Amino acid sequence: MHIPDGFLAPPVWGGLCALAAPSVLLAARRSRSSLDESQIPMMGVLGAFVFAAQMVNFPVGAGTSGHLLGGALLAATLGPAPAIIVMTAILSLQALIFQDGGLLALGANVFNMAIAGTLAAYWPWRALAGTRFRKLGLFAGGFCSVLVCAFLCLAELTVSGVRFGPAALGLALGVFFINAILEGAITAAVAGSLEAMRPGWLKAPAAEARPVLMLLLTVSVVLASAGLLFACARPDGLERLAGMTGLAEHERALFAAPLAGYQFSLPGAAWIGKAAAGLTGLALAAAACVGLARWFSRRRSAA
Amino acid sequence: MSHHQPIVEVRGLSYRYEDGTQALAGVDFLLHRGERVALLGANGSGKTTFLLHLNGILHGEGYIEVSGTELSKANLKEIRRKIGFLFQDPEDQLFLPTVLEDVAFAPLEQGCSTDEARERAMKALEWAGLAAEAHRAPHRLSAGQRQRAALAGVLAAEPEILVLDEPTTHLDPPSRRSLLALLDGLSQTILVVTHDVAFASRLAHRAVFFERGRIVDDGPLDAVVRAHRWALD
Amino acid sequence: MVNHGALSSIRTLEDWSRSNSWLHRRDPRAKLLATLFLLTALALMPARSFGGIGAGVAAAVAVLAVACVAARLPVLSILARGWVVLPFTGLFALLAWVEGSPLRAVSLLTKSWLSAAAVVLLMAATPLERLFAGLERMGVPPLLVSVVQFVWRYLHVAFAQLGRMQIARAARGGEHRFVFATSTVAVLFASSAARAERVHWALLARGGEAHFPVLDALKMHWRDYVLLGLAVLAAALLVVSGGLR
Numbered sequence: 186m187h188i189p190d191g192f193l194a195p196p197v198w199g200g201l202c203a204l205a206a207p208s209v210l211l212a213a214r215r216s217r218s219s220l221d222e223s224q225i226p227m228m229g230v231l232g233a234f235v236f237a238a239q240m241v242n243f244p245v246g247a248g249t250s251g252h253l254l255g256g257a258l259l260a261a262t263l264g265p266a267p268a269i270i271v272m273t274a275i276l277s278l279q280a281l282i283f284q285d286g287g288l289l290a291l292g293a294n295v296f297n298m299a300i301a302g303t304l305a306a307y308w309p310w311r312a313l314a315g316t317r318f319r320k321l322g323l324f325a326g327g328f329c330s331v332l333v334c335a336f337l338c339l340a341e342l343t344v345s346g347v348r349f350g351p352a353a354l355g356l357a358l359g360v361f362f363i364n365a366i367l368e369g370a371i372t373a374a375v376a377g378s379l380e381a382m383r384p385g386w387l388k389a390p391a392a393e394a395r396p397v398l399m400l401l402l403t404v405s406v407v408l409a410s411a412g413l414l415f416a417c418a419r420p421d422g423l424e425r426l427a428g429m430t431g432l433a434e435h436e437r438a439l440f441a442a443p444l445a446g447y448q449f450s451l452p453g454a455a456w457i458g459k460a461a462a463g464l465t466g467l468a469l470a471a472a473a474c475v476g477l478a479r480w481f482s483r484r485r486s487a488a
Numbered sequence: 489m490s491h492h493q494p495i496v497e498v499r500g501l502s503y504r505y506e507d508g509t510q511a512l513a514g515v516d517f518l519l520h521r522g523e524r525v526a527l528l529g530a531n532g533s534g535k536t537t538f539l540l541h542l543n544g545i546l547h548g549e550g551y552i553e554v555s556g557t558e559l560s561k562a563n564l565k566e567i568r569r570k571i572g573f574l575f576q577d578p579e580d581q582l583f584l585p586t587v588l589e590d591v592a593f594a595p596l597e598q599g600c601s602t603d604e605a606r607e608r609a610m611k612a613l614e615w616a617g618l619a620a621e622a623h624r625a626p627h628r629l630s631a632g633q634r635q636r637a638a639l640a641g642v643l644a645a646e647p648e649i650l651v652l653d654e655p656t657t658h659l660d661p662p663s664r665r666s667l668l669a670l671l672d673g674l675s676q677t678i679l680v681v682t683h684d685v686a687f688a689s690r691l692a693h694r695a696v697f698f699e700r701g702r703i704v705d706d707g708p709l710d711a712v713v714r715a716h717r718w719a720l721d
Numbered sequence: 722m723v724n725h726g727a728l729s730s731i732r733t734l735e736d737w738s739r740s741n742s743w744l745h746r747r748d749p750r751a752k753l754l755a756t757l758f759l760l761t762a763l764a765l766m767p768a769r770s771f772g773g774i775g776a777g778v779a780a781a782v783a784v785l786a787v788a789c790v791a792a793r794l795p796v797l798s799i800l801a802r803g804w805v806v807l808p809f810t811g812l813f814a815l816l817a818w819v820e821g822s823p824l825r826a827v828s829l830l831t832k833s834w835l836s837a838a839a840v841v842l843l844m845a846a847t848p849l850e851r852l853f854a855g856l857e858r859m860g861v862p863p864l865l866v867s868v869v870q871f872v873w874r875y876l877h878v879a880f881a882q883l884g885r886m887q888i889a890r891a892a893r894g895g896e897h898r899f900v901f902a903t904s905t906v907a908v909l910f911a912s913s914a915a916r917a918e919r920v921h922w923a924l925l926a927r928g929g930e931a932h933f934p935v936l937d938a939l940k941m942h943w944r945d946y947v948l949l950g951l952a953v954l955a956a957a958l959l960v961v962s963g964g965l966r
Binding site: 186189190191192194195198203213214216217223224225227228230232233234236237238240241242243244245254258270271273274275276277278279281282283284285286287289290342346347348349350353371374375378379382383 | 903
Binding site: 540543544545557565568569571573575577579580581583584585586588589592594596597598602605606623626627628641642645697 | 739873908920926936
């Protein structure tokens with residue numbers, strides 16, 4: 186699910202970078218406030234662990250095997266904000282050292298896997314951690330993280346003009362669904378093994394102070410993702426946005442020019458350029474949300 | 489070469505793990521400047537736990553005095569400056585991207601300028617025979633080289649006391665020999681936890697024997713080894 | 722099994738990054754920005770005709786080749802490493818071809834290949850710790866940079882341990898089963914956590930917090946600005962050539 190460079194349209198990767206950057210900054214700030222000193226080596230070493238664990242084959246019969254993504258495991262052990270940082274670190278290293286995922290597309294990959302994926306993993310776990318259904322919480326966390334991530338990935342590629350025939354789309358969705366189940370199963374299984382070795386390792390996040398920030402971040406991410414879908418569904422997004430912001434005719438053309446090379450057209454409508462600009466607008470709106478969250482948190486901590 | 493004032497004084501040190509096991513049960517220990525002492529004992533007898541109390545990484549009950557200063561939360565940094573701790577696995581110790589940077593870490597922490605720190609680091613690396621590896625990443629070194637790099641890093645901080653936790657575990661005989669040669673030339677007071685009796689006998693004259701969280705023997709190394717049948721032959 | 726091939730190829734990249742050349746000596750921030758300019762240019766290159774794509778590829782290869790010469794690195798090796806993107810890209814290129822846009826298929830292949838090669842060049846001409854120092858100076862949160870450095874440092878340790886565990890299991894005749902994989906990962910986790918504690922102790926013992934002081938401070942020289950200027954020119958060249966018919 187690491188998207189290389191050359192796939193996403195500029196407004197898409199640009200917009201997602203604009204979303205990912207403040208989110209990561211927010212997560213770093215939040216981590217700093219809730220961390221004690223010893224957490225940094227822990228984050229780094231566990232990050233190395235997840236990186237290595239991603240390479241382990243989990244045979245599931247018929248010659249196929251699944252792999253662990255690790256977002257849910259990290260969220261459950263470190264908390265959401267540190268988990269976001271660790272996943273971002275892993276993705277950055279994968280892009281730089283292994284060229285697994287593009288550098289421009291890093292914003293998109295971070296948004297999908299480190300931010301949206303981690304948040305999607307965190308809330309189910311948080312909801313069920315204190316109950317008898319902890320294992321289910323972990324499973325749901327793993328499941329949701331992969332599903333959300335895959336969904337976003339597909340949406341971004343589609344908006345950028347990658348055409349999926351119905352067969353290919355069905356296959357992709359099927360593969361993602363299976364991977365999601367695997368992630369949930371592996372996360373729950375590994376956590377179970379861990380608990381057997383060292384009971385009390387996975388702390389229920391009941392005592393976590395002020396989930397408000399994470400909630401705000403989640404809301405921003407959901408808004409942005411919804412915007413992505415909106416852009417897919419409503420072809421005239423750009424026209425209306427451009428009209429609203431008063432972009433002149435020739436400026437609009439200039440903006441759309443780089444996308445002209447992406448010769449795509451989903452059945453019936455030449456709307457990608459328009460959708461992309463709509464997305465950018467939404468990205469800015471989401472960035473404003475996150476900015477607001479930061480300002481809010483600063484006020485809170487000053488009080 | 490001992491003076492009247494001990495460099496380390498421990499009285500009645502006790503420590504209990506989170507799960508309730510008594511790791512140390514009233515340890516008394518005196519160390520004099522310039523001495524070289526080996527800490528022997530079975531695994532789990534409390535040797536490493538004891539060492540971790542000397543620089544305040546673990547906090548038990550009892551009295552600890554290092555170089556005339558009583559150990560307390562306030563002066564931890566100062567005490568840690570005086571004690572150089574070489575951990576068992578150098579992988580845990582070398583965390584910076586290159587050897588030079590890692591060895592320069594302690595001097596920088598102590599407030600040296602980058603030039604001073606670099607100079608001290610290069611000197612320590614030359615002493616350890618690793619000057620050529622200064623810009624290598626730790627994972628590219630052999631186990632013996634990593635051990636010496638970690639030692640250089642510890643000595644670059646210019647400590648008064650050197651504490652080593654099972655330093656020869658991952659070393660082949662040539663590496664053991666070069667480590668021994670390096671340590672032999674040092675003037676610091678040395679405490680070494682080890683199972684390697686041959687190594688200990690060439691380095692230290694005195695040994696203390698740990699058993700179930702207590703020191704049960706303290707005397708010349710050969711006598712202690714014989715009394716507890718700690719050598720293979 | 723752990724991908725030992727990947728790790729050993731990293732060794733080559735590391736060795737390359739430690740050599741000396743005009744490009745190696747440049748400030749990492751300039752090199753990173755230059756790479757981003759080139760990547761953006763590649764992304765913006767229109768793909769209106771095969772001729773245009775061909776011209777764009779030729780221009781990009783020329784730019785990368787010149788940069789390799791400036792870095793005293795083997796051009797063909799660097800370009801070849803760009804093909805690591807092939808599996809993912811090939812699939813989508815095939816899809817695009819089948820769906821009737823061959824232009825897009827070729828464009829996908831060439832853009833992702835060249836982008837990856839550009840990143841390889843960046844990493845081959847910049848020691849990692851310099852890059853990290855540059856990132857921190859550019860505003861990346863210090864916490865993130867510290868974690869990245871830690872992850873990188875202990876990546877090899879984790880891989881080595883994983884490799885040993887898998888070999889040991891195979892030696893005991895263990896089949897490759899889901900349960901075994903699970904417990905392997907769980908043990909690796911616990912071991913990593915224990916190691917993290919020891920690393921923290923080692924840091925405490927040396928009187929420091931986990932941060933990464935830089936020995937050679939970064940300073941932009943006029944040569945770094947020259948590099949940036951050249952990068953902008955190269956980027957413009959790419960976009961223009963891609964538009965040729």
